[in-house]
Amino acid sequence: GIQVEQSPPDLILQEGANSTLRCNFSDSVNNLQWFHQNPWGQLINLFYIPSGTKQNGRLSATTVATERYSLLYISSSQTTDSGVYFCAVSGANNLFFGTGTRLTVIP
């Protein structure tokens, strides 16, 4: 299957700081999604972004498919941004998840 690596594994930020999360993948993919998993386990879809750049409020994402990476930007972080961020990519059918970045935002 496709290998998905995320960095950093852990990130601690002061409220109001900005951050960049990275996702590298080992093969060409049909789609790429970013998810946020809250402390109760719910996975929330943030972006469906096989290529290009998208923005949604304080979050934005960029995928460079030819170089096999994607970046998730979080600006002006808030305590509610805490949780685990997953990148997931799909080749033929399966969705392969990275190991996630655990973000903790401190007030």
Next chain:
Amino acid sequence: KAGVTQTPRYLIKTRGQQVTLSCSPISGHRSVSWYQQTPGQGLQFLFEYFSETQRNKGNFPGRFSGRQFSNSRSEMNVSTLELGDSALYLCASTLFTQETQYFGPGTRLLVL
């Protein structure tokens, strides 16, 4: 629209028992996928159903099985439970395949 629902939310079983989990997708969605999440292995794909047919299966033993009904609701079954089956089981639905996946809240299974 109502989101993806999963029942039950929590479950405690003992080794050797079997369990059935249910997932109702978003209305109109025809594809349902199942995932297992554990601290050691992370999020792993179990299988995907589309229009009552299993389209793809992950690398799990035959004790893990599933099905999808004509109304797109899906069930997964785990027979002869092992301690290592303790996990959060997540289901996701999409309108078709290769699209944005919407996840349910999950079922937390504890095997004693």
